[in-house]
Amino acid sequence: MNAVPADIVLIIAERLDVKSMLKLKEANRRLYAVISEYERSISAARIASFTTMPPGAILSSEIFLRRRLPNSSFKMALELEKRELRVHDILKDPMYIGLAFPPSLGGLTNAEQDHLHTLLKRAMSQCDDIADIAANIPQLLITSRYYGNPNLATTSQENGVSWRHDDPYTNYFARSFQRAYIRHLPTQDITMLYYLVSIMGEGFGDDYGSLNHGSSSSSDAVLGERVVIFEEALLRHGSWFAWAHIFGDMAWSEMANHIMEVGLSELRSYESGQVGVRSSLKSTIVCRCKELYQCGDDVELVIHETVRRLIKGDDSDE
Numbered sequence: 001m002n003a004v005p006a007d008i009v010l011i012i013a014e015r016l017d018v019k020s021m022l023k024l025k026e027a028n029r030r031l032y033a034v035i036s037e038y039e040r041s042i043s044a045a046r047i048a049s050f051t052t053m054p055p056g057a058i059l060s061s062e063i064f065l066r067r068r069l070p071n072s073s074f075k076m077a078l079e080l081e082k083r084e085l086r087v088h089d090i091l092k093d094p095m096y097i098g099l100a101f102p103p104s105l106g107g108l109t110n111a112e113q114d115h116l117h118t119l120l121k122r123a124m125s126q127c128d129d130i131a132d133i134a135a136n137i138p139q140l141l142i143t144s145r146y147y148g149n150p151n152l153a154t155t156s157q158e159n160g161v162s163w164r165h166d167d168p169y170t171n172y173f174a175r176s177f178q179r180a181y182i183r184h185l186p187t188q189d190i191t192m193l194y195y196l197v198s199i200m201g202e203g204f205g206d207d208y209g210s211l212n213h214g215s216s217s218s219s220d221a222v223l224g225e226r227v228v229i230f231e232e233a234l235l236r237h238g239s240w241f242a243w244a245h246i247f248g249d250m251a252w253s254e255m256a257n258h259i260m261e262v263g264l265s266e267l268r269s270y271e272s273g274q275v276g277v278r279s280s281l282k283s284t285i286v287c288r289c290k291e292l293y294q295c296g297d298d299v300e301l302v303i304h305e306t307v308r309r310l311i312k313g314d315d316s317d318e
Contacts, residue, residue, distance in 0.1 A: 006034050013038075014045045018078040040072040047072065050080050051125040055181070056136040058128075061086075061240040064255050068135045086243040087124045091117055093246055096203035103199045104304035105311055116311050119188075123196040126189060128238035130181060130281065134174040169262040171236065172278065178236075179284045187292050188310070194285050195307045198300060200242070201231040228282070229263035235281040 013021050013035050021042070025035040035042065047054065058076055059066040061083065069075045091097050097120065099113045108116065171178075182190065205227045233241045237259060245256040270277040286299060295302045 009034050010038055010042065013042050018046060018074060018081050022074065022078075039074055043074055043077045044072045046077040047080060050084065051122050052129055054080070055129055055132055058132040059135045059240070061243075063244075063251050064258075066135075066240070083125075083128060083239050086239045086247075087121055089247055090124065090239060090242050091120055093203075095207055096200050096242075096246060098199075098203070103202055105308050108311065112311050119192045119310075120196050122189070123192040124239055124242070126185070126193055127196070127235055127242075128240075130178050130235055131171075131238045131240065133177050133181060134171040137171075137173045137177065169236075169259055170266060175278050175281075178281055182281065182284045183288050185288075190285060190288055190292070191303055191306055191310075194289055194300075194303045197231045197234055197282065197285070198303070200234060201227045204230040204245075225264070225267065226260070228280075229260050229267060231282050232267075232280050233259050233263050235285075 009031060013024060016024065021035070025032050054071065054076070057071050058069050058079060060069055060075075060079055069079055091099065094100075099108065099117060101107050102116065105112075105116070182193070185193065205223055208226055209223055230245075233256075241256060241259055244252040248256060266277065267280075270279070289303060290296065290299050293299065293302050293306070
């Protein structure tokens with residue numbers, strides 16, 4: 001490979017997945033030097049091929065840890081490849097998505113399933129974009145000590161509301177920017193984001209209910225509360241949380257449960273009227289969809305019907 005011109009090396013590198021490209025980089029000193037020199041351009045070309053463009057830096061997806069990964073870097077491109085594989089798994093899960101017979105859409109043809117898959121993939125990518133906004137807020141210092149210590153996020157009685165500003169599971173510094181991102185989404189994008197969150201929330205409810213066998217009204221109340229928390233965690237943390245919850249081993253599941261506990265603590269603080277608690281990202285989506293569709297509390301029915309028409313056509317009788 002020492003005789004191969006640098007421009008040919010770059011063409012080859014840009015066509016490889018990141019893992020293969022990094023192996024090529026380590027093959028010898030010359031390849032290491034050439035590929036390292038053009039890291040930004042190689043990474044930018046690979047990043048441009050993904051579903052949505054990241055909002056700057058992004059967050060890594062590790063157990064009990066999210067590090068800031070700089071834009072146009074090999075680390076960013078590698079993370080995006082990891083997410084793409086995880087999103088593929090999530091969207092194929094029959095409990096949480098069910099492409100063949102999704103909620104409100106009835107049975108779908110293969111072509112309709114492909115269409116829905118493409119739109120849901122974009123919506124899941126936008127959940128990741130919402131989460132990644134936290135990597136681009138100067139005030140937000142992401143430190144590993146919060147991720148692994150469940151007590152830091154549930155001691156609001158001791159520290160007032162300060163824990164919410166420091167805890168990366170809530171990312172309070174990013175919340176206003178995340179809301180602005182949601183409100184500026186095109187109508188179809190926010191519609192599909194609402195649909196994704198609602199059907200995955202329904203899937204979570206079915207899964208949680210089957211595991212806990214609850215049938216009393218109190219159990220129903222707990223289930224409803226858990227669904228709200230799950231949907232909010234999906235919006236705040238994207239595929240990192242969703243994959244951990246659905247497919248993760250014991251360590252990943254522990255992390256996902258910790259995220260849910262943080263969400264529960266915040267939800268109960270909000271419901272009790274505690275000063276300084278901010279409204280959820282899901283409420284931002286609901287309010288924006290009500291504005292766009294000029295509807296009221298039937299907004300979820302309106303969204304599901306809109307998606308049905310989008311996937312099956314206006315003339316569908318399903």
